[in-house]
Amino acid sequence: MQSVFDKRKEELNEFNEALDKLNIRKKDEPLLQKQVPDDLMAKCVSCGRLIVKEDLLSNLNVCPFCNSHFRLTPKERLSQILDGDYQILFDNLEEKYTDFPDYEDKLKEAKASTETDEAIVCAKGKINGITVLIGVMNSYFMMGSMGSVTGEKVTLLAEKAYEENLPLIIFTCSGGARMQEGIISLMQMAKTSAAIAKVREKGLYIAVLTDPTTGGVSASFASLADITLAEPNALIGFAGKRVIERTIKETLPKEFQTAEFNLEKGYIDKIVDRKDMKQTLALLLKLHRYN
Numbered sequence: 001m002q003s004v005f006d007k008r009k010e011e012l013n014e015f016n017e018a019l020d021k022l023n024i025r026k027k028d029e030p031l032l033q034k035q036v037p038d039d040l041m042a043k044c045v046s047c048g049r050l051i052v053k054e055d056l057l058s059n060l061n062v063c064p065f066c067n068s069h070f071r072l073t074p075k076e077r078l079s080q081i082l083d084g085d086y087q088i089l090f091d092n093l094e095e096k097y098t099d100f101p102d103y104e105d106k107l108k109e110a111k112a113s114t115e116t117d118e119a120i121v122c123a124k125g126k127i128n129g130i131t132v133l134i135g136v137m138n139s140y141f142m143m144g145s146m147g148s149v150t151g152e153k154v155t156l157l158a159e160k161a162y163e164e165n166l167p168l169i170i171f172t173c174s175g176g177a178r179m180q181e182g183i184i185s186l187m188q189m190a191k192t193s194a195a196i197a198k199v200r201e202k203g204l205y206i207a208v209l210t211d212p213t214t215g216g217v218s219a220s221f222a223s224l225a226d227i228t229l230a231e232p233n234a235l236i237g238f239a240g241k242r243v244i245e246r247t248i249k250e251t252l253p254k255e256f257q258t259a260e261f262n263l264e265k266g267y268i269d270k271i272v273d274r275k276d277m278k279q280t281l282a283l284l285l286k287l288h289r290y291n
């Protein structure tokens, strides 16, 4: 085998010498590959095509080839949906249930890397001049898992919507309950559901389900809205597809747990492209006599 490699090396050297003699390649030209800066291009996880980052940003982080909606940070989402300045709410809450091994370190890491304090950012702002209370979950913060502070923030936001008679909008995105907080995280499902029920007594609650909305969040406030919107192709479900297949011993369709599948089954009212989201929300608010 070694002799084959040696022979191949010899042939390559001969070939390079021949090229040099022909003077096709400029002698002093470096043989370095052209370097493309890392932050210039992005690869679509859905279709695999390369996209110039600048084009991706101007297209609201949606793939121009396949319409795949990339995940957003709360900051990006708020700037796409709200008119301009907005007020961040409830950002001074601290977790109390941090006994689980390494949980405190993980929290610190998540806070530092996302520059936010929890898996949801709450704000008061305006959509086409209409004042709203808005919550945006963050998949980059421990996969948007719902801990006690996440639940407390959703509850406080809902209570504020009730007290101030303002419409409530929540962009959900979550891997489920935060396992490090055990039963406390599961309790957030009941707590947020009770607060949302109160909002709906007299106000409007719109949920926008983004990729992925699963577990305890999908089983609580994500599923309790007056109007449920979703982004195209978002993964929406409770347990994982394979877990369900093993439990019911059936093969589920390929499109199972997509926004489109949920729309067909009546769980979602409308799938809205990101470019139309702000106008759709504004229209729904106007139809419900908010101004």
Ligand SMILES: [Zn+2]
Pocket (backbone or CB within 6 Å): 044, 045, 046, 047, 048, 049, 063, 064, 065, 066, 067, 068
């Ligand atoms: Zn794509």
